[in-house]
Amino acid sequence: EVQLVESGGGLVKPGGSVRLSCEASGFSFSDYNMNWVRQAPGKGLEWVSSISSSSLYIHHADSVKGRFTISRDNARNSLFLQMHSLRAEDTAVYYCARDRIQWGPDAFDIWGQGTMVTVSS
């Protein structure tokens, strides 16, 4: 079964750090571009970061640039999001999502269940 499973969320103090993980299974992870998308409570979807299959191309939304870093370990079928200098407005469910085809750009066809990050003192 094609699957993405996120972990690492929780309660973090403002200014703190957290590292999210996303473990992939059921497909050739190293062939696909991957993404992080977040959703604040009761709000819509916001693209956060993307990384190409070989990690050659990495991009972050302006709202997180300089604070968040996306990375991947193809040998471990894993995607990561290192988050620093967290703010209250970073509170959200964070989803990892796969590009539909191996050579994007394309829609996101596989999504994890999400991991909640709450930034609060």
Next chain:
Amino acid sequence: DIVMTQSPDSLAVSLGERATINCKSSQSVLYSSNNKNFLAWYQQKPGQPPKLLIYWASSRESGVPDRFSGSGSGTDFTLTISSLQAEDVAVYYCQQYYTPPSITFGQGTRLEIK
């Protein structure tokens, strides 16, 4: 960034009736070299991640019921549910992927049963 605007924000439709959701982009998402619109539609039910319904504006994802269809080109797009079922109650989002990596979503349309 391309701004995606959906209308209406919420919609109530009777079971078996047609539901139509619109999405307008602030600039064209039609790539002239391959004549494809870089536009997708997602369905999100409470407590669940988004589910891809439509890509390239009108291509239905595998396993998606054929009552769901997408249309439009350039800047104006529509998601149509031909005969609303109870399980279609959800929030629907459009997304443009024309300007990667700056992918943007619409604000969402909440669909309910009348």
